[in-house]
Amino acid sequence: MADIDIREVRKSYGKDEVIHGVNLHIANGEFVVILGPSGCGKSTLLRMIAGLEDITDGEVVIGGSVVNDLEPRYRGCAMVFQNYALYPHFNVADNIGYALKVAGVKKAERMEKVAAVARSVGLEDFLDRKPGQLSGGQRQRVAMARAIIREPGVFLFDEPLSNLDAKLRVQMRHEIRRIHSRIKATSVFVTHDQHEGMTLADRMVIMNKGTIDQVGTPAEVYRYPATIYVAGFIGSPAMNFLPGEIAADRAAVMLGDGTAIPIPAQVARNRDRQMVTLGLRPEDLTLGDAGAGTVTAQFEFYEETGAAGLYHLLIEDLPFQVLTKEARPVQEGAPVGVAFDFDKLHLFDSDSGQRIDLRTETRVMEAAQ
Amino acid sequence: MRRAYFRNNWIAALVVAPQLLIIFVFFYWPTSQALYWAFTFEQPWGGGNEWAGFENFRNLLTDDRYWHSIRVSIVYAAGATVLSMSAALILAVFADRQLRGYRAYRIGAIWPYAVAAPAVGLAFRFIFNPSAGVMSYVNEAFPGFWDPILNGDHALIMVMIAGAWKQVAYNFIFFLAGLQAIPRSLIEAGAMDGASILRRMRDIQLPLLAPTFFFVLVININDSFTDSFGIVDTMTAGGPARATNLMVYKIYVDGFRGLDYSGAAAQSIILMLLVIALTVVQFRYIERRVHYT
Numbered sequence: 054m055a056d057i058d059i060r061e062v063r064k065s066y067g068k069d070e071v072i073h074g075v076n077l078h079i080a081n082g083e084f085v086v087i088l089g090p091s092g093c094g095k096s097t098l099l100r101m102i103a104g105l106e107d108i109t110d111g112e113v114v115i116g117g118s119v120v121n122d123l124e125p126r127y128r129g130c131a132m133v134f135q136n137y138a139l140y141p142h143f144n145v146a147d148n149i150g151y152a153l154k155v156a157g158v159k160k161a162e163r164m165e166k167v168a169a170v171a172r173s174v175g176l177e178d179f180l181d182r183k184p185g186q187l188s189g190g191q192r193q194r195v196a197m198a199r200a201i202i203r204e205p206g207v208f209l210f211d212e213p214l215s216n217l218d219a220k221l222r223v224q225m226r227h228e229i230r231r232i233h234s235r236i237k238a239t240s241v242f243v244t245h246d247q248h249e250g251m252t253l254a255d256r257m258v259i260m261n262k263g264t265i266d267q268v269g270t271p272a273e274v275y276r277y278p279a280t281i282y283v284a285g286f287i288g289s290p291a292m293n294f295l296p297g298e299i300a301a302d303r304a305a306v307m308l309g310d311g312t313a314i315p316i317p318a319q320v321a322r323n324r325d326r327q328m329v330t331l332g333l334r335p336e337d338l339t340l341g342d343a344g345a346g347t348v349t350a351q352f353e354f355y356e357e358t359g360a361a362g363l364y365h366l367l368i369e370d371l372p373f374q375v376l377t378k379e380a381r382p383v384q385e386g387a388p389v390g391v392a393f394d395f396d397k398l399h400l401f402d403s404d405s406g407q408r409i410d411l412r413t414e415t416r417v418m419e420a421a422q
Numbered sequence: 423m424r425r426a427y428f429r430n431n432w433i434a435a436l437v438v439a440p441q442l443l444i445i446f447v448f449f450y451w452p453t454s455q456a457l458y459w460a461f462t463f464e465q466p467w468g469g470g471n472e473w474a475g476f477e478n479f480r481n482l483l484t485d486d487r488y489w490h491s492i493r494v495s496i497v498y499a500a501g502a503t504v505l506s507m508s509a510a511l512i513l514a515v516f517a518d519r520q521l522r523g524y525r526a527y528r529i530g531a532i533w534p535y536a537v538a539a540p541a542v543g544l545a546f547r548f549i550f551n552p553s554a555g556v557m558s559y560v561n562e563a564f565p566g567f568w569d570p571i572l573n574g575d576h577a578l579i580m581v582m583i584a585g586a587w588k589q590v591a592y593n594f595i596f597f598l599a600g601l602q603a604i605p606r607s608l609i610e611a612g613a614m615d616g617a618s619i620l621r622r623m624r625d626i627q628l629p630l631l632a633p634t635f636f637f638v639l640v641i642n643i644n645d646s647f648t649d650s651f652g653i654v655d656t657m658t659a660g661g662p663a664r665a666t667n668l669m670v671y672k673i674y675v676d677g678f679r680g681l682d683y684s685g686a687a688a689q690s691i692i693l694m695l696l697v698i699a700l701t702v703v704q705f706r707y708i709e710r711r712v713h714y715t
Contacts, residue, residue, distance in 0.1 A: 103614065104613075105610050105613065105614075124613070125610075125613045125614050126613060126614070126615075126616040126617070126618070130614065131614060132610075132611070132614045134607050134610070134611060135607075136605070136607055138605065138607035138608050138610065138611035139611075140608060140611070140612075140625075140626060141608075141630070142629045142630060151612075151615050151617075151625070152615040152616050155615055155616045155617045155621060156616055199611075199615070203615075203616075
């Protein structure tokens, strides 16, 4: 068992810095998911924790000791790789037991442990097979078993589910969650799949171009995205964005078509004439007749998702989506009204991309007055 | 595998013709000539021959000198192969670790393959010369330690080292390619599992290198039987007292110096059969133990 502390960690390849001073504390037994698109540095960060990449600057501390210069084998981490990285010339039992063999555990004891771990992941009938004779899901289980058998303080997952088909992925996700509640090792899970992140994480870390944009529980990240980037990345279908400008005299955000979206007067006064981006989740919107609602949009096409319907609209030539269960027949190109729920607005500073938190900002200013 | 089909067989024939022509002119024709000569008595100055049946082979196989040449060839092949493969493997393992300057090092290690065999022979003749070369300093300290001119064992070792040195480059390329084809993540998984560098080498890299190792082994053994002429000719000319008279060199000496075309042709046939037999044996009995993943 161990906690992980990442302090001002940087990584450069030659002159290119790919991770720009990251700070993160992961508590003992916590399941943290690092989420981000490919190339954001999430795998590099994980590999620096594992000891597979050198740390250019900063410190990684595991269980209270700085591990920057320690070989992977002295860090007490187990890792599940994206392509499983099973030893093709070993059978399943030898793959699972290799770490124990290296550690000098006697064969009888080793085989007993291998059998127990294999049973726990449903592999007891495949111990004699070579990895080449297994299906994708079984290989994934071998990779998991190989990590579990070491009883590590820290579990590292590098996109372990991305090579599986959709159904198996969900199944393995649940299995990982189950294993975690059983062995309670500190876990760091890297993925680009937000569903994986939302469902697995105690806390999520959203990375963007080598920096951390936000750290929070899945609900926090969904409800209060800290930047435009996080807002657009989390949530499916993705959040709608509309450009606007704050007008203090109207206590509102003015959209391109002249619509005024009311915001607290203190915030508006403080940020008069500032360019902002309005964020609206498709599921927080409702449709109405043209002219009713907050804005009027042009209907483009309709997408059935089963549980609900996704209406693709255009507002001032910007794509805009509404997710609703209500069936509403509309002609292509016809105008349609969209009603906003003003409690569920997200407002971002267009220049910095940072969230303007209407409630806390109002509260802070009231307290200051 | 992708296959192309030709609707017109003439075009297909035309496309493969140059290749077939080359194989015919440089392999089938000389081989069939050698086969014919091996069963006849050819006259040294040309003009007529006489059917001999197996007489040429009988003469060879009852000749102690021929058996001696076979023994020397086997020792040479074994020694040169072990020497060059182990040296190449060590070099490739270092190059694979991609330490600083490994690119320059890699080029340096490949270079010897571009040097012609007689040039290698000349260079090593100087290095190993007991009275003028580098080894003369050793001889000065320990008189009589090294004398390939008079001592047959020393001469054979010298030829082996030169032959191995030339082959190291070729083996190095294959070993390095084989090592680099092993997925990096496997080695990283080994590191995470707690294995040290040497342990990973033994348990993961070397077993996965086995197919490459086998291929290189076959090539090296065959090469040391058939391609050692240039080195022997420049370094020892088969001596002293036939201590380095490898089969391929004896063919040349008997054929072109002794003008015994028929005997040389019969030796060529035997050498060819030996190489074929070795290759078959290696494929039948060693390949099975190699895990192809």
